[in-house]
Structure formats: C-alpha cells, structure tokens
Amino acid sequence: MGAGSWGTVFAKILADAGTPVTVWARRAEVAEAINATHRNPDYFPDIELPGLVSATDDAAVALQGADLVVLSVPSQTLRGNLAVWKEHLEPVATLLSLMKGIELGSTERMTEVIAEVTGAAESRIAVLSGPNLAREIAEEQPTASVVACVDHGRAVDVQKAVTTSYFRPYTNTDVVGCELGGAVKNVIALAYGMAAGMGMGDNTKATIITRGLAETTRLGVRLGADPTTFAGLAGLGDLVATCSSPLSRNHTFGEQLGLGATLEEAARVTKQTAEGVKSCRSITDLARKVGVEMPICDAVERVCHEGLDPRAAVAELMGRETKPEIDSLRSDND
Numbered sequence: 001m002g003a004g005s006w007g008t009v010f011a012k013i014l015a016d017a018g019t020p021v022t023v024w025a026r027r028a029e030v031a032e033a034i035n036a037t038h039r040n041p042d043y044f045p046d047i048e049l050p051g052l053v054s055a056t057d058d059a060a061v062a063l064q065g066a067d068l069v070v071l072s073v074p075s076q077t078l079r080g081n082l083a084v085w086k087e088h089l090e091p092v093a094t095l096l097s098l099m100k101g102i103e104l105g106s107t108e109r110m111t112e113v114i115a116e117v118t119g120a121a122e123s124r125i126a127v128l129s130g131p132n133l134a135r136e137i138a139e140e141q142p143t144a145s146v147v148a149c150v151d152h153g154r155a156v157d158v159q160k161a162v163t164t165s166y167f168r169p170y171t172n173t174d175v176v177g178c179e180l181g182g183a184v185k186n187v188i189a190l191a192y193g194m195a196a197g198m199g200m201g202d203n204t205k206a207t208i209i210t211r212g213l214a215e216t217t218r219l220g221v222r223l224g225a226d227p228t229t230f231a232g233l234a235g236l237g238d239l240v241a242t243c244s245s246p247l248s249r250n251h252t253f254g255e256q257l258g259l260g261a262t263l264e265e266a267a268r269v270t271k272q273t274a275e276g277v278k279s280c281r282s283i284t285d286l287a288r289k290v291g292v293e294m295p296i297c298d299a300v301e302r303v304c305h306e307g308l309d310p311r312a313a314v315a316e317l318m319g320r321e322t323k324p325e326i327d328s329l330r331s332d333n334d
C-alpha cells in the first residue's frame with residue numbers, strides 16, 4: 001500500500017522472492033504506468049519491475065485476498081489511510097509496516113497506530129527496518145534488514161517471503177526497538193546533514209552518530225526495548241547508512257538547512273518524504289512524556305520548527321554539562 005520510493009522497491013523484492021504483488025498507488029496514472037511499462041516513472045524510471053508486480057489505484061482490489069499487507073505511506077497519513085482501508089483487510093492478514101516515523105499528537109509508533117485503527121492483535125503486526133536505501137536495493141546491491149514481530153513464527157514467515165539474492169532479512173521479536181531505531185535515526189540524520197552542510201568533518205559526524213545512538217537507546221530502553229537491538233541493523237546499521245548517504249532524504253534535508261536553506265527550500269530539494277522533519281517533534285514529545293533527555297533530537301526540533309540557527313544549536317550542544325560516558329548510555333541517566 002503505497003507506490004512511492006520504498007513501496008515500489010519492496011514490491012520488487014517480494015516478486016523476486018516469488019510472491020505475486022498488487023501495488024496500491026494513490027494516483028491512477030502511476031498504477032496504469034506500472035501495468036503498462038513495468039516501471040514506476042515517478043521514482044525509478046530506469047528499473048524494470050518483475051512480471052509478478054501489478055498495480056491498482058483501488059485499495060479494495062489491492063487488499064482482496066492479500067495475506068501479507070505491506071504499508072508504505074508517510075507516517076503522518078497512515079491513520080487516515082487505514083481508516084478507509086480496514087474494512088477491506090483479510091481477517092488473518094499479516095500487517096507489515098515499512099514506515100519510519102512517530103505519529104504527531106499521539107506520539108504512537110506505526111505498529112501502535114495499526115493496532116489501534118484495525119483492531120488487529122499484536123501477533124499479526126510486524127515491522128521491517130534496517131539500512132535500506134531504496135535506490136541501492138532497486139539496483140540489487142546486497143543489503144540486510146530486520147523483520148520484527150512479537151510472534152517469532154510470523155516474523156519467520158515474512159522473512160521467507162522477502163529473502164532474495166540481494167536482500168537478507170533477520171528476525172527480531174523487539175518491535176519497539178526496531179521501530180524506534182528506524183524513526184529516531186531520521187532525526188539524527190538531519191543533524192548529521194546539518195553538520196555536513198556547515199562544513200564540519202568526520203570527528204563531528206562520528207560524534208553525532210555515537211551520541212545519537214546513545215539517546216535513541218536511552219529512549220528505547222525506557223520504553224521497554226532490548227538495548228542489543230540498537231547495536232543491530234535497525235539501530236546502528238540504519239543510523240550509519242542514513243546519516244552518511246547522499247541518497248537519504250533526511251541527510252539531504254539537513255544538509256540544506258546547514259547550508260542556510262529554509263524548511264520550504266529544503267523540502268523543494270528533497271521532494272520525497274523526509275520523515276524526521278515531522279517526527280523530530282513527536283519524538284521529543286514522547287521523550288518528554290517518559291522523562292528521557294534527547295539533546296540532539298531536541299536541537300533538530302528547534303532548528304526545524306522554532307527557527308533556531310544550526311550553529312547556535314551546535315554551541316548549545318557543546319555547552320551542555322559534562323558527564324561520564326557510561327552513565328549517559330543508561331536510560332536512567334541522561
């Protein structure tokens with residue numbers, strides 16, 4: 001459900017793994033183009049989609065008989081989309097989230113939104129997350145990922161359905177950790193991009209990655225995640241890929257801000273969904289709610305939404321009280 005960058009490439013993965021896929025596209029012309037040319041002209045005009053991929057702009061048609069429903073729309077529209085789609089869901093279908101964001105207002109993770117709107121049991125809801133830049137996967141460059149579900153057997157079923165010669169999914173039962181890793185890394189990638197845009201070097205960038213992972217882990221552990229998850233593909237793996245890649249929309253958006261662009265100017269450059277720009281607000285709200293300090297996310301939120309200059313944000317972060325490193329990695333010490 002969603003024929004954007006990741007939805008399109010994920011359909012290719014499924015089909016290459018032998019599963020017939022019907023892609024739901026919001027715009028009829030995109031669905032028609034996929035059916036007629038086996039390409040998505042808006043996102044990957046150069047990539048041929050396998051014969052097992054077809055498309056429709058009718059959600060009821062896409063969902064009919066689907067035993068795996070893959071959700072790949074912007075995080076902030078998911079609730080509204082599901083409200084329309086839920087009546088067409090098969091009662092036993094697995095609902096797999098590809099999304100990396102936290103809902104504004106509710107501060108819910110995507111699997112929480114899915115459970116709330118559809119009423120599906122936790123055991124039917126899974127998330128896939130990892131260092132998965134869509135363009136590289138479209139080119140069949142080898143990558144790994146994580147399928148997380150509280151029901152290990154269901155995670156294994158999804159794993160089997162999406163394993164190809166270039167895509168290697170692992171399983172995990174830590175849904176909270178995998179989801180938070182995916183959502184928070186977008187915000188840290190904005191900070192990394194800003195540093196790059198301001199001309200800062202590798203020490204600064206490594207500091208952002210490492211301290212970004214520390215605050216992600218703190219939040220995760222407070223919310224019940226396994227700290228080990230953050231050392232894995234959905235944690236460190238995705239954080240490194242997103243921070244350092246010019247293919248990342250969040251990196252690019254941050255870089256534009258670091259170069260002095262306004263939010264509107266940066267959005268014109270990235271065009272596609274840069275989830276961190278909205279999720280920085282829901283993540284900092286969530287962190288405040290549970291009493292965890294997230295200074296980098298907080299600084300990004302103030303740059304994006306309160307007009308803080310990125311250079312002033314750096315000065316503030318560097319001026320924070322000094323502390324022992326090990327203590328600051330624990331969730332009860334910020």
Ligand SMILES: NC(=O)c1ccc[n+]([C@@H]2O[C@H](COP(=O)([O-])OP(=O)(O)OC[C@H]3O[C@@H](n4cnc5c(N)ncnc54)[C@H](O)[C@@H]3O)[C@@H](O)[C@H]2O)c1
Nearest residue numbers: 003004005006007072073077098099100132133134272273
């Ligand atoms: N692109 C990647 O490399 C990548 C990789 C992993 C995860 N993700 C995550 O996957 C999710 C989807 O990202 P994407 O890259 O495909 O984004 P995208 O911007 O490329 O595509 C989003 C799609 O959603 C559609 N859309 C926009 N508004 C909508 C609405 N109101 N209702 C329904 N559909 C709407 C758009 O038409 C588009 O087809 C995000 O949470 C992102 O963080 C992306």
Ligand SMILES: O=P(O)(O)OC[C@H](O)CO
Nearest residue numbers: 130131132133248249250
């Ligand atoms: O382009 P981004 O910044 O949304 O990142 C894409 C993926 O999440 C990388 O794993």
